[in-house]
Each structure stands twice: as C-alpha cells, then as structure tokens.
Amino acid sequence: MQLGQLVILSLKIAVVAVSVLLAAALVALARGNVRLHGRINFVFFVLTALALVIFEGLIRLYDPNLFDYLSAQTRQALAIHLWFAVPSAFLMPVMLFTGLRRWRSVHLVLAVVFGFLWIGTFVTGIFFLK
Numbered sequence: 001m002q003l004g005q006l007v008i009l010s011l012k013i014a015v016v017a018v019s020v021l022l023a024a025a026l027v028a029l030a031r032g033n034v035r036l037h038g039r040i041n042f043v044f045f046v047l048t049a050l051a052l053v054i055f056e057g058l059i060r061l062y063d064p065n066l067f068d069y070l071s072a073q074t075r076q077a078l079a080i081h082l083w084f085a086v087p088s089a090f091l092m093p094v095m096l097f098t099g100l101r102r103w104r105s106v107h108l109v110l111a112v113v114f115g116f117l118w119i120g121t122f123v124t125g126i127f128f129l130k
Contacts, residue, residue, distance in 0.1 A: 004066045007058055008129055014051045015125045018044050022118065038099055045096050052089055077128035084120030091117065 001009075025040035059066055070078065091114050098107040
C-alpha cells in the first residue's frame with residue numbers, strides 16, 4: 001500500500017470518528033445538555049483541525065507528489081470532496097466562536113449550512129475516494 005493510500009484511509013477513519021463525535025454532540029443538544037454539546041464540539045473542532053494540519057503538512061511539506069498515483073476519476077472525486085470539506089473547515093471556527101459567544105440565532109443558521117457541508121464531506125470522503 002502506498003503512502004497516499006494510507007493517508008486517504010487514515011482520513012476516512014478520522015472522518016468517521018469525528019462524525020461520531022458530531023452525532024454525540026447533537027444527541028447531547030437534543031437532551032438539553034448545551035454545555036456537553038459545546039465540549040464535544042470543541043473536541044470535534046480540535047481533532048478535525050489537527051487532521052487538516054497533518055494532511056496539509058504531508059501534502060505540502062513532506063511529499064507534494066503524494067497523490068500522483070490517483071486516477072482521473074479519483075481526482076475528480078477528490079475535487080468534489082474538497083468543495084464540501086474546505087468551506088466546512090472555514091466554517092468550523094466561526095461555529096465555535098458563535099457557540100462560545102452564545103449567539104444562538106447566527107449559530108443555528110451556520111449549523112444548518114455546516115450540517116449540509118459536513119454530510120457532503122462525509123459522503124464524498126467515505127464513498128467516493130479510493
């Protein structure tokens with residue numbers, strides 16, 4: 001297995017793991033435990049940001065040719081995946097900020113947008129990338 005394949009597999013595992021955390025945060029919220037919701041989402045944010053930094057470090061610093069082996073179809077799938085993943089990554093700190101500030105109405109609107117983007121990130125990352 002090539003390093004690029006290991007990176008994609010690792011990212012798939014990370015996406016599933018943080019998605020479980022996100023689901024747990026939504027369950028906590030549904031049960032009325034806003035504080036637990038916030039704490040879980042903070043862990044979600046930290047782990048997701050860490051994965052992004054590691055991923056970018058591997059691509060930009062360690063081996064810029066890490067994904068040269070990808071087929072044209074997989075490259076297209078990766079491009080589609082990034083259309084969801086990049087905006088969700090930019091939205092995460094804004095979500096964290098509005099949640100910590102208790103700006104509920106803004107946070108809820110952003111949560112809907114983030115939910116859509118995260119579902120797209122999950123589906124394209126898990127099922128489209130090889």
